[in-house]
Amino acid sequence: MPLTHLKPKDRQKEYVPVYFSPYIRLNSLRALMRQHQCDALVVIPGVDSRFSTGASQVVAFLLFDLFETHNPYIIRSQFEMDVFEDFIICIKQNEVHLYCNAVNHTLLVPFTTHWPNVRVHCASESKMSNIDEYENYKMTVFQMLVKDCKRLVVPCLDMCGAMGKENFTKMMIEEWPIIQSYAFDTEHQCSREFFTLSRDIIDIPHELRLLVNRIDPVYLETTLVRALLSFMGTFESIYRLFDSLVESKQLSSRANPNEPLFSLYQHSAEIHGLLPPYLLYGSDSSRQNLVAENIESKSSDLQMLVESDHMVIRGYEQPSGIVCERTNFIQQPNNASHLTDRTLRSEKKLRQIYSKLLDILWKTTEAFNDADSDLDQTVFSAQNELKGHLQSESFSSLEVKLTYPWKNPTDAVTLAVLSGAVYDIEDIGGSSMGSVVAADTLIISTLRLNDICLSRKVINLTATIPPTCIWTRNPIPIDMTQINSDKKPIFNEQLDIILAPANTPSSITVTCTCFEDYVIISGKRVGISQIELSNVLHYRPVDMEQPELLEFTLVSSDITRDFLNSALKCCILDGRMDGALEKFQNPTKFSDTETVRTGNNSASMSIWLMLKPKTKAKRLFLEQVAPVWRAKGILRQSDCLPNRQAIRAAFITTVLSRDTQSVLSDLRGLSFSQLKFDSATQAGLYSLNQLMTEQPSAKAWLTIHQSELRHIEASWSLDTIVEGISSAYDYALCCGIHLKSSNVPPPDSAWADEILSVLLRNSEDKDISLLWTHSATNNESSLAETQDNICREMRTKPLHITVVCGTVGSRKDNVVKNVVDLVKEDTHWIQILPATPSDISSALETAVKEYDALLWSTTESYVQIRGILLCPGTCGARDVLKAVHRLSSNESTKQLVHRVRIGCVVTCVDTRAVFIDGGRMTFPGLLEMLSEGWTNYILSTGPPKSQQVAATKFGVKMEDVEALLHSVNPKLSQLPAPEGHVDRGRILEALLDEEAFNGPGLKRARLLSYPSLNTTLGNPRMHAVTLRFARPVERVRFTNHLKAIFANLKPWPFYGNLYSITGQIGFTGEPDKIYDVLHLTLNGISRISVNIDDSDSSPKRKANKPFWLTGILAAPPAPSKESDEWLSNQFANWLRKSAPQQEALRTPLRLSDLSKADLEKIHEKYHLHPLPAGWYYTGSYYVNMNGDKSFQHPNFDAFVQEYLEGENTKIAARNARIMNHPIPDLFSEPS
Incomplete structure (x- = not known):
């Protein structure tokens, strides 16, 4: 089945919310499973479940309406919809299994990459070409998914229509094709048990419905x-x-x-x-x-x-x-x-x-x-x-x-x-x-x-629907002579008036009839109102695309008029920018003594109108009205900022205007066939209902409310209990957030404000204000920068650390060594090399103390002190920040916390070692390290492009691996570092950046993703075991055992798997040589080379034990003494097999131990010995005087007994020799 039709013509980035949904939606389903005490939740869409509505709804929830949003792409692919819906999702408490095929794999991977412990079972293109092999593979995977699961959640019923009308029964899913196929084993042509008889199957449409409709x-x-x-x-x-x-x-x-x-x-x-x-x-x-x-x-x-x-x-x-x-x-x-x-x-x-x-x-x-x-x-x-x-x-x-x-x-x-x-x-x-x-x-x-x-x-949500409308029954044109007979209007055009019910600005179009001393505002739904003119302010924005604003200050008589109780009531706003902001920053609290909106503070109330750019109304107002009002002293131009709500209303008007223009231009270019597939909706354009009623598009609505959406995203992301966090200060430390303040310890409220400002960064008020004037914001920012520079000079400069992390076999140690060797001039490096993740805190404490000592002892001001930290195992920046947080809990090390700053974090990745478990799962901890906010760059430490292999040892193509890494965090830059070697230039400059980790976007990403990453089910940790010994090993045995490691890798949970071996050993027969060993199981690298440096500079070498090996093995997530001892013994037993083996003691021979060949040899040796009296040998057989015939010597039993006695004497001598000269254990102390 060719896949050429699958590749889209225009490769667009698939947006999957990195901080929020990949974890929370999956974990919310797991919470339902725990509530109902289920082993797994199995989602089977498509024909295999007879197009179950419940399954389709759960798929839409987990995969963000995948099939609806990608409908045009699916149609272009020329595959049937059944092929795309042929997948199974099995969610368990500690892992997720995804069965898919080569067609829908490209669609599903971007939406499932972020799931922790996801296992992908993909039917290849060759399997799909053979329908029998294809179905057999599916059933094999399905049988493996539900194995050992006694209680399952299987979404079946419609969460909406069928809820309350139909009760779920097990027989509903017995009709599904995949369940019927499960009951009969086609491979062995035998019957299995019924699926529902051996398992407890439930459906929970009510709980799923509430879950699916939560406002994330x-x-x-x-x-x-x-x-x-x-x-x-x-x-x-x-x-x-x-x-x-x-x-x-x-x-x-x-x-x-x-x-x-x-x-x-x-x-x-x-x-x-x-x-x-x-x-x-x-x-x-x-x-x-x-x-x-x-x-x-x-x-x-x-x-x-x-x-x-x-x-x-x-x-x-x-x-x-x-x-x-x-x-x-x-x-x-x-x-x-x-x-x-x-x-x-x-x-x-x-x-x-x-x-x-x-x-x-x-x-x-x-x-x-x-x-x-x-x-x-x-x-x-x-x-x-x-x-x-x-x-x-x-x-x-x-x-x-x-x-x-x-x-x-x-x-x-x-x-x-x-x-x-x-x-x-x-x-x-x-x-x-x-x-x-x-x-x-x-x-x-x-x-x-x-x-x-x-x-x-x-x-x-409904603030843009007018709070009230006033219709005039059988209206007639306004008779101006009834209002003032001696004056004629100087302006009669339509303008937009700003409404802000509950501080939610919008605008409506009204007819504005201007006279020299008053204005009449009328409209089809707003009635008729008259405003006496006393003071009109004209605000002009810096951005010429923004509408200009007119502020009509209301006098007391206007405020008490009836028009304020009409449709224009919510048009009355505060005329002062500072007052509006103060009211916004300090929300209203109810008390029985307070007045209503237009109470005592009526002197500052105003009504605001907009002059849209490039309109006839604006031109006529500036030509006809402005000169008259300016001559009478009524109109003047203001240099201050307008009311906040007015600024926001102008911004909304600009967004809607641009949206309408782009939508109409896009609609003109769409054919009927494109509209038939709802391409307008896919592009964020108008639906037919929105177009006919002049409503904004969804894209425009999201742009207008982007500040509120940031708040909603932060609320959902932090809606998880984070263990070990008791204050905002704790959370800030764990996410690498620092205050720009003096050395005085700030209160916890300051940390809460800092977290809030980072989460809601790019304040909309400040950004929109820049469209009107640069004076206010620039002065404030310059003053803040000056104060910050003074504080920065007053306090001691912290130690900036470059954090280098990566998976096993990523050559991250080479990166650290190479960076330190390249940057030596005028630089003093503090290398932080903890052996285990638990040692990071003590290593940081030692580094800060060394840094303080160097500051006091170094007289040369031009010498820069830098720190570089090599993360052990698969820990990353999150573990480093946790270690910093642990320092803050100790009174003796509390002051050291603010002396440490992470400058840059790089994650080393060898694409050959990304996948494990037969290519179905990424290396544990890799995706968490690459999450947005927790790393700055990916260092590709594999071989150069010219020497790169086409696929991993599990058969995964390298282009697929690179696509996966990109989909995890599309914002990451991938920098080449072949075999861990970094050259001078932009790569080295990036690694030495002291502010890369503290970008505002990265800080916000860390704050949002920390709860989900912290509550993610524990992956197997990589435990390093170092063994020291003094005796050589046999070369052939050692190399054979290295080759057998990959074939002996165990499946989930991988405990005991050996992924890396490094060290120095000696071989028997070569007493004067020490060999360096490097074996990376997943990379396919196995090198044994003569050590040129004979010095004992290695920290792992000892005089009495010159040989050492460090193995990295998969261990349970929680460290324990028992598991660590078990891993050490397992690694030691593996290494003992490569040492010279002690000969086994042989047991004495018995007659039953002799084989037929042995008996024939004995007979061959003794067949000519003298015969007893009366026996003759004919050359073929033996015969006696009585005519008895035999093919064995008459004394053959004595010969056998003699042979056994002789051999047992030899065995006894050999056993005595072995016992007198035992071969010492590989790890025994040398004599």
Whole structure:
């Protein structure tokens, strides 16, 4: 089966979140297995499970919707979908098995590379060409996967549709083809046991459903955002229907706004226990109808629209659980003189109550951002405050509540619905006018470090849906003469006005009619409002693509006007940048004495409008309005920064403008066939619903909310209990984070702030502010840099260490030796060479003390002191930082912690030694060392490209190995160092970089990945055993045993496998020579060469024991005295086989020990001896006088006994000689 069609024409990078999902999603499934006490979770998609929906959903969860996102690639490959779905995932507590084929292997590897202890069983192309061999191999692997598993989780049922309607039974999976094939062994033509009779099979669709729908970063980017944009498009469709409905003179059922709302709900299978949507007018919006569960009472007749002043709407998107509630108003036309005073006061009352409800909800949302606040207590305080504001009003009841659609309030990231309602409001006459409601869906992200709450951030998903809309029934054009008859407008164009409900900025388009002394703002959904002009500030950005901003400062009379209780209420913002930032940095806390949003601090309130670049409105404003207002002293240009929310709204507008232009240009270039395969969605473009309702694309939404997404990613990544961490200081040390401060020990809160700043680096406020002015940020940064330089000069410079790590056989020791030899001039090296990972702490302590001694003794200031650390075994930077943390726990070494800095970390890799276990598994610990943030470079220490072999000893192609290493961490640079030799130039310069390890991106990666790496199941550790001896070994025996090591490697868990041997030995018959030994099992290197240097400079050589060998063996993860002794004995016994062997003592011969050949030889020797009387020998046989005939000598038994006595005498003499001259044990002391 040729694979040429598999290679994509345009090789694009596959994005797999390195910090978060590869570990947490897999570990979450393992947690379910432990909860149900199962041995394994087996996922079988495709035809082998009869296209099980449950299996497909788990595959989509684990592999990030692989088949949906790669659908065009699969279609181009010209293979059937069944071939791509032919794989099995078996998750066990300590390993993961993946069965796949040569076709889907290229798709699966980028998404499974990061799984710890993953074992890949891939059916080769040759096996796939023979269907019988292909199926036999699959069944062999499947049988091996489920062997010794007595209780299994097998996803089968649909987590959504079938849940609660169908119960799982074992017989459901007995119909699967792979289960039926398991029952019959085709190779031996015999029956096996039934799969379900010998095992306990369970399915847990409810738990899996809750797990799959947890709001992790991948779910948010792929599923929730898509549902949100569709939901917002539905709301926009409803509002557009209202636009046409209120403008028409007669009602039409064709323009019924109910249809989009209820069809979205009724065509969904998910049920979250939330109330269904509704659309009710006027008095129909009673509490009884709002809280009713039957959908029949959730809509009003269109005739109610004629008599009603307001309507309430509730949208509910399933299965995501997004909810939005709004109260909108319908006002009479501006010339409606028939309205009574009672009607006007009732309408005004509804708006005032709804305005106060919005104030409370927005204030509650802001208060949620305080990490120290209790959410339930905040909601309770908000409800009490709302009651206090509405004491003079008549209504039946009110409520403010926080609900969780997925019933997961304790998750690090959770979906919550904050809602408020005032039910059955009465007018002056005591009649019920209906209710007002408001609700928004929030994502609450809580960033915790064990029990320490570092930060909380709230995303209001539905904030861009206007808090309220005001439609004018049968509107007519605004008669300006009714407002001011002696003046004509100087400007009448459409501008964008900024809204920021709950500090979530957005904008809507309004008609701005400008006069010399006032401005009228009107719109189809915002009503009509008039602003008196007192002070207008004009802000111009540095980036000309950003819109310019106009700030209209409101006077007290404007703030108390009715328009502030209309659709423009959330347009009122703080006019000061410093005040806005202070409010953002210190979130609001509820107290009963506080005022609402537009309370006493009204003097600084403003309304903001945007002048978009390259628009007619901007040109006309600058030509016609600006000169007039500037002459009257109303308009002036400001050199300060605008309000934070205004800056962000301008940034969002720019992003959406660019997004729309790119989308439309891309759509023009797409053919119908490309659109048919949803290529627009793959490119991050608009869906049809988004395009028709002018919603942003998913890509644009993610760009706008990138700061919040960073917070969500950090919250999920740190949502794991990290052992040994009791404070932010501990966590910072373990991740290599240091404060830029003086020698005074900072408090733990400073470390928490530093961790938070690193996790949420590239603060969006600072970046966006640079688009407007450079003065404020540059002055602050230059001052901070000056102070930092002063502090850096005041404190002692730390010892910068280059950390060299790598797997067994990576020649990392050669790298250290080569770097030290190359850099000698004006440099003093402190070499740190711990023997075991547990010795790193003591080695660092010794190095720092040596460094301090050198600082005091060295008089030459030009001599630079550097440190270089060779990591033992398979430990890396994470183990070094753990050793630093251990130093901090000891009072005597606590001060040494801040004297050590890791400058650069390099990981040495020989591509020949990447895989073990038949090529099914990477070397334990390698992927963890290569994780982003924990290493700076990969040093390729294999042979040069010209001498490189085509494949490893297990048959894995070298190009596949390099692709694997690249997929683990695509940001890593691979530097050549053949056989560990480093040349002068950029490679050496990179290794000597003192700040490479402290880049902001690397620090953030370490903070995010440390919990997952720390909780990863323990890999076998590489234990070094050094044996010293004084006696030579036999060359032939030794070389034969070296060759046999690879063939004798054991499978998982590999304990006792010998992967490396180095040392110096002597051979029998060559007393004056010492040989250097280097044997690397996986690399295929085995060298025995004469040692030229006769000195005893080697630290492992001793005068009485000149020979030594160090073997690196696989050991259990937890060090113990028993396991170490067992490994030492095993290595010693292996080496004893190469020494001169003691001859074995022979036992005396017995008659039964003689073979037929032995008896024939004895007879041949004695057949002519004299015969007894009466016997004659004919030459062929023996005969006596009685006629008896025999082919043996008559005295043959005596001859045999004589032979046995003679041989036993020799054996006794030999045994005595051996016992008198024993060969000493290889490890015995020399005499």
